[in-house]
Amino acid sequence: MPGTTVAEVMAELAELEDPKARAVNQRHGDDHGVNLGKLRAIAKRLKTQHELALALWDTGDSAARLVAILICRPKEFEPAELDAMLRAARTPKVHDWLVGTAVKKSPHxxxxxxxxxxxxxxxxxxxxxxxxxxxxxxxxxxxxxxxxxxxxxxxxxxxxxxxxxxxxxxxxxxxxxxxxxxxxxxxxxxxxxxxxxxxxxxxxxxxxxxxxxxxxxxxxxxx
Structure with missing residues (x-):
């Protein structure tokens, strides 16, 4: 919802941390322990909030970056922003979601x-x-x-x-x-x-x- 802070999202993600999910994700090269269904539910509740998305991305946390991708507004990115984000997205899930959601829907x-x-x-x-x-x-x-x-x-x-x-x-x-x-x-x-x-x-x-x-x-x- 509007007005949600980065700290509030990070706290919620921390509460959802699941060691079993982390172990499964690590086998695929990822480094977060949040169930993707629960992560999507957070994004659905937050809806589109581009400024919050940018701030979540800047945390460097993979779960936060996945939420950021889901709540961003792809048409507002400049090519240089997306290029920098891609080069910073080294885990497979963040990389895949960034390309499949933000980049594909952008005009660039x-x-x-x-x-x-x-x-x-x-x-x-x-x-x-x-x-x-x-x-x-x-x-x-x-x-x-x-x-x-x-x-x-x-x-x-x-x-x-x-x-x-x-x-x-x-x-x-x-x-x-x-x-x-x-x-x-x-x-x-x-x-x-x-x-x-x-x-x-x-x-x-x-x-x-x-x-x-x-x-x-x-x-x-x-x-």
Missing amino acids: AERLRLVWSADPDPVVASAGWRLTADRVAKAPDGLDLPGLLDVIEERMRDAPDRLQWAMNHCLAWIGIEHPELRERAIDIGQRLEVLKDYPTPPNCTSPYAPVWIAEMVRRRQRA
Whole structure:
């Protein structure tokens, strides 16, 4: 609610700290111990409060930053602000939410996509590739899809984990959404074998691109 202070939010987050949740999160590279459902409930109650979001982000606390992302106003960010935030977002969940919520809804997403995709920092580059994958799926006009496949074919196998994951998403969406490039996308996936042995729970689709592409195409043909 309006008038809520940073100290009040931080105190509430501290009360929600759960050692079991922290242990699970740490296995995935995150460093907070707040259940995400409870964290979202805080954000829902606070609603949009951009100034509070900025102050929560500045605490450096991951749980506070996740709340900040949910209550910020993406259109109010300047490109330099989002760039600095991304470079400060080193844990996977904060990074993912920042790109998927604040950046994608800002008017600067395309500009940042181009800058980040070419960044030498693989974590930053992964954000650019995630935005590229989203464009492949939703707004591909103007993209050089064969050129993207060239880059994926050359670099994905040896890319660091987070960048490799984002490139693999892009590969899969090219194969799913663009039938004229589907055979090549599947071939690249088969030859590189990225995520081929990724542990996948029952009833979930493997992130291995050839399997992912085939399954999504099958579902659409049945719909």
